[in-house]
Amino acid sequence: MGALMSADKKEALIAGVFEAGVETLKLVPGVGILIESVRKYRECIEEQQQREFIQKILERLEYVERSLEWYATEEGERFTRKVIATALNAEYTDKLDFIANLFVNGANLDSSEAERFKYVEMVRLLSRPALQVLVKIVQILPEHKGISVPNLAAKIGWEPALVDACILELHAVGAISQKWFGDAENPESRTLNNTPVITAFTKHFAEVVSSPAG
Secondary structure: OOOOOOHHHHHHHHHHHHHHHHHHHOOOOOHHHHHHHHHHHHHHHHHHHHHHHHHHHHHOHHHHHOOHHHHOOHHHHHHHHHHHHHHOOHHHHHHHHHHHHHHHHHOOOOOOHHHHHHHHHHHHHOOHHHHHHHHHHHHHOOOOOEOOHHHHHHHHOOOHHHHHHHHHHHHHOOOOEEEEEOOOOOHHHOEEEEEEEOOHHHHHHHHHHHOOOO
8 A cells, every 4th residue: 555645745636626627617608707706806805804803903902012922922822823813714704803802812811721712712603693692691690690581682682583592502612501400519419401591601701702801
């Protein structure tokens, strides 16, 4: 059996095949114009997103300047790369405010690198409406208080079904928990209730992504 192909060579081969396929498609009448239009649109969107993210960081520059030493550390550089990669992904363009806040506040967290990276993943996974619901929950409820979907929907001005869908999103990524009943000293007697609740972790995450200087 021959030597296994390296990952870099595989990527180069795949890229080569793709480009060859694109060039073939360009021979089809009308498709070439479509491909170039898509490329130009993508480049325009990427450039616009870069400018918008940079502008949001500049708006928070005074807070960034306070933590320049941390950003220069190995951990800071890893965090920066992960956040910027997220910010420049077109899929997350509607969440740039949350991402910029995370970038600024991440330097001042008394947290482990694992927790910082968990925050980045949560911002990636959660839709903008779900993040908005989470922030609203933290604003109006104390920790460990059960969340009433109808009451929350009324305060936000959204349909209960939409808020409920956002709650399910939040639960799926660990942003909210469920309410336990029973004897805390006897875990076997405790049962889960479907009422979603916020935790200290929830509260911290919401503050980090919602405040320009949390």
